[in-house]
Amino acid sequence: MKKSTFRKAILIAVVAMISPVFMVAQEVEQTPFDTLATSVSKVQSDLNLLKKIKVTGYIQAQYQIADSAGISSVAGGSFPANVDNRFSVRRGRVKFTYDNTLTSSVIQIDVTEKGVAIKDAYIKITEPWSKSLSLTAGVFDRPFGYEISYSSSMRESPERARMTQTLFPGERDLGAKITFQPPKTSKWNFFKAEAGLFNGSTGLTSDFDSKKDFIGNIGINRTTKSEKINYGFRASYYNGGWRQSTSKVYTMAADSLGLNAFLLDYDTANYGAITKREYIGFDGQVNVDWAAGLTSFRAEYIQGLQPSISSTSVSPVALITNDAFNRNFQGMYFYFLQNIASTKFQFVFKYDIYDPNTDVKGDEIGKGVKNYDDLKFSKTNKNDIKYTTTGLGLVYRYDTNIKVTAYYDMVKNETSKNLKGYSQDLSDNVFTLRLQYKF
Amino acid sequence: MKTRIYIVALLFTATIITAAFAPAALILKIKGSDTVLPLSQKLAETYMKINTEAKITVMGGGSGVGIAAFLDGTTDIAMSSRKIKMSEKMKLQDAGKAYKETIIAYDALSVIVNPNNKVKQLTREQLEGIFTGKITNWKDVGGEDEKIVAYSRESSSGTYEFFKESVLANKNYGSAILMMPATGAIVQSVSQTKGAIGYIGFAYLEKTVHAMKVSYDKGATYIEPTIANAKNGTYPVVRPLYYYVLNKDAAKVKPFLDYILSADGQKVVGEVGYITVK
Incomplete structure (x- = not known):
């Protein structure tokens, strides 16, 4: 190639490379207003992205005094031996939400002195047409009743009722549910129905028996035109069970003296069979805004069949290797909440009952059984005792973030002269002073 | 010092x-x-x-x-x-x-149409039909053969809720209703579109749009949205x-x-x- 030709080629190449730069430079030449508009647009775009990410949470630090050391309690867990007062971090929640309008995902962890635990990890997808149906999958609150999904950061009593804690420990489970609720813009928004299948093992452990439990509810929530009264009602149903690991199953029946006790069903066919777990529940809430302040009434009733073991009636969280004990149960709670006029104080009254075994009461519990020749019975025990708890409290909401709760739980147990240690009411009342910071 | x-x-x-x-x-x-x-x-x-x-x-x-x-x-x-x-x-x-x-x-909530629209008054029932999507052409309410383009505020608006409650008898807005982010945008859109209809607060009324008379007694009487009518209680859509x-x-x-x-x-x-x- 000649030198001149080479130079020309270089020149053409350079011009070709530079030209678009200038062309572009001419095209993008902006006024200060355009530059500002571009910057604002970029900031807006970034802001919209950031708005989808939410980090919320709350910390509950508390001091508790129990009537006596080492008591068994549902007020944040039993007290260790020799301990009748304690400081603890009851909950330390951090929740990460990515909300993309029709799809969202949530991860929530709990950080306390006991360690770090996963509370929620789920995905929610809403269909884009009517926006009435949504699918939730992962680990999340079981769609049964009211108290389970009512946030602990908002609840006026420090803990859920004994019934809720016994039947639904940890509140959550692994599974998937379909929710039907028309969007807020629809006049049918007051109606809601949920149905799902769950492992039945709580969200704390993996499935241990392949059996999937059905949970569903149907209800309404309405507010009067004057926006002064809000009310809601719901019916819930649970149908599930868990795999038996022995051939022995106990159910309640009358012994040869007519005393209700656990009748043994010994059959090799019981091994690996599913023992039935079935609940039906009803709940209702009424909130009234009137001159004395906001007044709320809440109540929930659950009854059904609870399969568990001799030493507890709490729902299993892992594979049970003991014999199965089936109990008919019932429980309820009632709240009366009164905001004191337009102050930051709220009075709390709560009454709850949990009877783990409705087939026995009083002195029948723990009484010796008399077998038939071919039927063997096992006597009932302390896990068949009914508890009633009356709670009185005062809540002070300093601001959006800080809430102080002083609450006294008066626990009364059913007594039986046939049950050692339960011939009289136990000294197991608990006072809780809780400081909560919500963000 | x-x-x-x-x-x-x-x-x-x-x-x-x-x-x-x-x-x-x-x-x-x-x-x-x-x-x-x-x-x-x-x-x-x-x-x-x-x-x-x-x-x-x-x-x-x-x-x-x-x-x-x-x-x-x-x-x-x-x-x-x-x-x-x-x-x-x-x-x-x-x-x-x-x-x-x-x-x-x-405020007297006002229903507005394009000034070129021949329909100057509507009953509550007709408005309900238009905003729920059942009535889609002006000829069905005495106007020309023209498609109705209905504008509403977004659901975060109090006016949206009041209109739904008072005029639509709590029925849902139709899916074809155009949701606008601000009242000014409704005024502008209605003024530029012949077949348009919308609703706004009385203070937003301009000459570029026409405020309709409305009837809440199935067409027996049609009342114009004016301060006087709102004050004397004859205009029914006041909040x-x-x-x-x-x-x-x-x-x-x-x-x-x-x-x-x-x-x-x-x-x-x-x-x-x-x-x-x-």
């Missing part, structure tokens, strides 16, 4: 003391309803003329946006064209925020406009609220195109 230092120190101390004890200038943030927006802007403007140290900023966005900001603590006053909802009251209670509600004026203030801010907001409810403030209310509370 020493004397000068003393004087400077004295002046400095006096300045600090004066600043500390001087009455703080009123600085207020108002946010919420687009319907109330023009009124709040005018009231703020006239108030700041009288009280030159006061600084009041007013922003729209919708009643829902205002009350959300009120909950977040990012506004001193939430302006709303609907009553605060029970769910919002409960959130405020959970945040330890007691509040006070004040009606500052009333109160609210200010919500936290009790803790009551003292701070009081001078401004007192002004709004005074004869001077209410005079402004009438001038801007709203109905006075007294």
Whole structure:
């Protein structure tokens, strides 16, 4: 190639490379207003992205005094031996939400002195047409009743009722549910129905028996035109069970003296069979805004069949290797909440009952059984005792973030002269002073 | 030199003391309803003329946006064209925020069409049919063979909810209804589209659009949206406009609220195109 030709080629190449730069430079030449508009647009775009990410949470630090050391309690867990007062971090929640309008995902962890635990990890997808149906999958609150999904950061009593804690420990489970609720813009928004299948093992452990439990509810929530009264009602149903690991199953029946006790069903066919777990529940809430302040009434009733073991009636969280004990149960709670006029104080009254075994009461519990020749019975025990708890409290909401709760739980147990240690009411009342910071 | 230092120190101390004890200038943030927006802007403007140290900023966005900001603590006053909802009251209670509600004026909600539209009056039932999507052509309500283009505010608007409750008898808006982010956008769209219909607060009425007469007695009588008709109770689509203030801010907001409810403030209310509370 000649030198001149080479130079020309270089020149053409350079011009070709530079030209678009200038062309572009001419095209993008902006006024200060355009530059500002571009910057604002970029900031807006970034802001919209950031708005989808939410980090919320709350910390509950508390001091508790129990009537006596080492008591068994549902007020944040039993007290260790020799301990009748304690400081603890009851909950330390951090929740990460990515909300993309029709799809969202949530991860929530709990950080306390006991360690770090996963509370929620789920995905929610809403269909884009009517926006009435949504699918939730992962680990999340079981769609049964009211108290389970009512946030602990908002609840006026420090803990859920004994019934809720016994039947639904940890509140959550692994599974998937379909929710039907028309969007807020629809006049049918007051109606809601949920149905799902769950492992039945709580969200704390993996499935241990392949059996999937059905949970569903149907209800309404309405507010009067004057926006002064809000009310809601719901019916819930649970149908599930868990795999038996022995051939022995106990159910309640009358012994040869007519005393209700656990009748043994010994059959090799019981091994690996599913023992039935079935609940039906009803709940209702009424909130009234009137001159004395906001007044709320809440109540929930659950009854059904609870399969568990001799030493507890709490729902299993892992594979049970003991014999199965089936109990008919019932429980309820009632709240009366009164905001004191337009102050930051709220009075709390709560009454709850949990009877783990409705087939026995009083002195029948723990009484010796008399077998038939071919039927063997096992006597009932302390896990068949009914508890009633009356709670009185005062809540002070300093601001959006800080809430102080002083609450006294008066626990009364059913007594039986046939049950050692339960011939009289136990000294197991608990006072809780809780400081909560919500963000 | 020493004397000068003393004087400077004295002046400095006096300045600090004066600043500390001087009455703080009123600085207020108002946010919420687009319907109330023009009124709040005018009231703020006239108030700041009288009280030159006061600084009041007013922003729209919708009643829902205002009350959300009120909950977040990012506004001193939430302006709303609907009553605060029970769910919002409960959130405020959970945040330890007691509040006070004040009606500052009333508004006559007006249905507007393009001035070239021959249909000048509609019954409530016809409006319900149009906004629920059952009536889609003007010929079905006595007009030309022209497609109806209906505009509404977004669901965060108090006007959206009031219109749904009062005019649509709580029925759902049709899926073809165009949701607009602000009242001004509805006025502009209706003025530019022959087959358009929308609804706005009375104060937003302009010559570029026509306010329809409406009938709430199945066509027996049609009433024009005017302040006089709203005041004498014959115009049926009238609603109160609210200010919500936290009790803790009551003292701070009081001078401004007192002004709004005074004869001077209410005079402004009438001038801007709203109905006075007294």
